[in-house]
Amino acid sequence: xxxxxxxxxxxxxxxxxxxxxxxxxxxxxxxxxxxxxxxxxxxxxxxxxxxxxxxxxxxxxxxxxxxxxxxxxxxxxxxxxxxxxx
Amino acid sequence: xxxxxxxxxxxxxxxxxxxxxxxxxxxxxxxxxxxxxxxxxxxxxxxxxxxxxxxxxxxxxxxxxxxxxxxxxxxxxxxxxxxxxxxxxxxxxxxxxxxxxxxxxxxxxxxxxxxxxxxxxxxxxxxxxxxxxxxxxxxxxxxxxxxxxxxxxxxxxxxxxxxxxxxxxxxxxxxxxxxxxxxxxxxxxxxxxxxxxxxxxxxxxxxxxxxxxxxxxxxxxxxxxxxxxxxxxxxxxxxxxxxxxxxxxx
Amino acid sequence: xxxxxxxxxxxxxxxxxxxxxxxxxxxxxxxxxxxxxxxxxxxxxxxxxxxxxxxxxxxxxxxxxxxxxxxxxxxxxxxxxxxxxxxxxxxxxxxxxxxxxxxxxxxxxxxxxxxxxxxxxxxxxxxxxxxxxxxxxxxxxxxxxxxxxxxxxxxxxxxxxxxxxxxxxxxxxxxxxxxxxxxxxxxxxxxxxxxx
Ligand SMILES: Cc1cc2nc3c(=O)[nH]c(=O)nc-3n(C[C@H](O)[C@H](O)[C@H](O)COP(=O)(O)OP(=O)(O)OC[C@H]3O[C@@H](n4cnc5c(N)ncnc54)[C@H](O)[C@@H]3O)c2cc1C
Ligand SMILES: [Zn+2]
Numbered sequence: 001x002x003x004x005x006x007x008x009x010x011x012x013x014x015x016x017x018x019x020x021x022x023x024x025x026x027x028x029x030x031x032x033x034x035x036x037x038x039x040x041x042x043x044x045x046x047x048x049x050x051x052x053x054x055x056x057x058x059x060x061x062x063x064x065x066x067x068x069x070x071x072x073x074x075x076x077x078x079x080x081x082x083x084x085x086x
Numbered sequence: 087x088x089x090x091x092x093x094x095x096x097x098x099x100x101x102x103x104x105x106x107x108x109x110x111x112x113x114x115x116x117x118x119x120x121x122x123x124x125x126x127x128x129x130x131x132x133x134x135x136x137x138x139x140x141x142x143x144x145x146x147x148x149x150x151x152x153x154x155x156x157x158x159x160x161x162x163x164x165x166x167x168x169x170x171x172x173x174x175x176x177x178x179x180x181x182x183x184x185x186x187x188x189x190x191x192x193x194x195x196x197x198x199x200x201x202x203x204x205x206x207x208x209x210x211x212x213x214x215x216x217x218x219x220x221x222x223x224x225x226x227x228x229x230x231x232x233x234x235x236x237x238x239x240x241x242x243x244x245x246x247x248x249x250x251x252x253x254x255x256x257x258x259x260x261x262x263x264x265x266x267x268x269x270x271x272x273x274x275x276x277x278x279x280x281x282x283x284x285x286x287x288x289x290x291x292x293x294x295x296x297x298x299x300x301x302x303x304x305x306x307x308x309x310x311x312x313x314x315x316x317x318x319x320x321x322x323x324x325x326x327x328x329x330x331x332x333x334x335x336x
Numbered sequence: 337x338x339x340x341x342x343x344x345x346x347x348x349x350x351x352x353x354x355x356x357x358x359x360x361x362x363x364x365x366x367x368x369x370x371x372x373x374x375x376x377x378x379x380x381x382x383x384x385x386x387x388x389x390x391x392x393x394x395x396x397x398x399x400x401x402x403x404x405x406x407x408x409x410x411x412x413x414x415x416x417x418x419x420x421x422x423x424x425x426x427x428x429x430x431x432x433x434x435x436x437x438x439x440x441x442x443x444x445x446x447x448x449x450x451x452x453x454x455x456x457x458x459x460x461x462x463x464x465x466x467x468x469x470x471x472x473x474x475x476x477x478x479x480x481x482x483x484x485x486x487x488x489x490x491x492x493x494x495x496x497x498x499x500x501x502x503x504x505x506x507x508x509x510x511x512x513x514x515x516x517x518x519x520x521x522x523x524x525x526x527x528x529x530x531x532x
Contacts, residue, residue, distance in 0.1 A: 001334045007334075076517065134344065171344060
């Protein structure tokens with residue numbers, strides 16, 4: 001099922017303690033900068049895959065199973081966290 | 087950088103479950119540890135079976151502010167794993183686990199719902215179906231704190247399928263909100279337009295023009311948001327002023 | 337797990353004793369996809385095996401001419417469903433590898449759309465893997481990976497890459513897409529090799 005980066009808020013907050021939905025990240029595929037919430041997110045029984053809305057490059061993967069969670073960041077060159085309240 | 091201590095997992099007790107539409111219910115939750123939330127936020131609901139199996143889904147919060155009473159409105163998706171359970175099985179006294187508040191991107195006022203940020207900017211809300219839940223929270227908050235022009239275009243199948251209809255009508259009555267309905271399957275008696283899906287022309291007719299530079303919040307089923315966001319760009323709205331939240335579905 | 341939601345059991349059913357651990361039998365064939373379903377025209381499609389020295393290439397028609405085989409196999413998806421005695425039709429990888437010279441022991445399967453998955457070469461040989469073109473008597477639909485998908489039924493089904501278009505030999509067992517993201521490098525359902 002297709003949603004968007006808003007749906008990643010909980011899992012990323014669980015993993016990193018940050019609400020990254022409003023953060024800007026650079027795509028390693030097209031070098032574009034976009035707010036995480038605008039990523040195209042597909043939720044499947046195997047895992048969740050977030051792609052760049054501009055070039056479809058895989059930015060983030062999330063796999064959950066057996067009581068464990070893996071967050072992959074294969075396509076994010078960097079993501080800005082300085083704007084987040086500390 | 088330190089963790090924001092207030093966001094986290096909470097145990098909620100269902101205070102009330104009441105019919106919202108023929109397929110949806112409003113759930114009022116008591117969450118003693120809830121830190122309050124900005125308007126437009128969502129949370130994750132986690133259900134746990136006796137064998138340890140867990141399932142998590144996101145739901146928008148219809149309420150905002152410091153209260154520890156949290157209001158959700160859940161539409162039962164046919165054959166869904168979680169939403170029919172929340173709609174048909176959950177009753178007052180039940181406990182569920184919540185994670186939140188979440189989703190700072192979709193908050194109004196922008197920037198973590200900071201009340202000092204500029205609230206004078208016109209706000210256009212565009213909702214499809216249950217996508218009105220966070221937008222109702224924004225409308226109610228906007229009505230409370232005041233601000234620029236506020237308008238909601240709300241697409242529903244039939245009049246009975248509208249979420250928060252009495253509350254929205256009250257905001258209109260109080261002069262706080264301009265509300266434009268789009269009925270896709272059946273209209274009220276004597277409605278001036280035939281039932282039909284939102285089109286670009288209809289969107290243009292029922293929204294604040296791009297020249298007024300509104301911040302637009304658009305929320306609903308993924309195909310609805312895709313279509314509306316595309317038309318908003320064509321109508322001249324700047325991409326950074328179009329905020330979108332896709333609920334899924336096809 | 338201390339917290340239990342009253343009345344909630346979820347969609348899962350009881351595991352079946354005759355299946356690999358944690359698996360449940362299904363009759364239908366669930367579709368899993370992590371992106372847009374590519375629509376592949378067999379006229380533009382070819383299949384390649386790339387080694388350290390050469391690229392071997394077969395068009396759709398050339399592939400069929402190598403000899404198609406009917407097999408009946410059990411499949412086990414890592415998302416906990418299994419389907420037994422499923423009829424498939426495909427080209428055995430033994431035939432494709434007949435004239436391929438390589439010193440490398442590992443394979444990365446590549447798909448249209450960028451998906452990859454890794455398998456040791458010896459697990460693709462000896463009648464254990466096919467380039468499948470039909471299932472249950474019908475050409476593979478795009479949703480199920482058509483026109484061609486890898487079929488490696490003794491490993492979890494994510495290894496049976498949909499929309500496959502080539503194999504690249506590797507010196508070492510590099511992780512593919514899901515293997516990088518948290519799933520097991522090997523993926524034997526009987527050993528329940530689901531995650532790292
Ligand atoms: C940020 C966010 C906020 C959300 N807020 C709300 C909310 O306030 N109220 C609410 O009712 N829902 C909301 N949703 C949707 C909700 O998270 C679930 O997706 C929905 O309840 C269906 O879950 P399920 O387990 O019943 O269905 P699943 O078992 O996950 O899916 C079953 C089938 O229904 C389809 N489906 C799934 N979701 C939808 C959908 N939203 N519309 C139509 N078809 C669908 C799927 O394609 C699938 O085929 C929100 C989603 C997100 C990402
Ligand atoms: Zn990109």
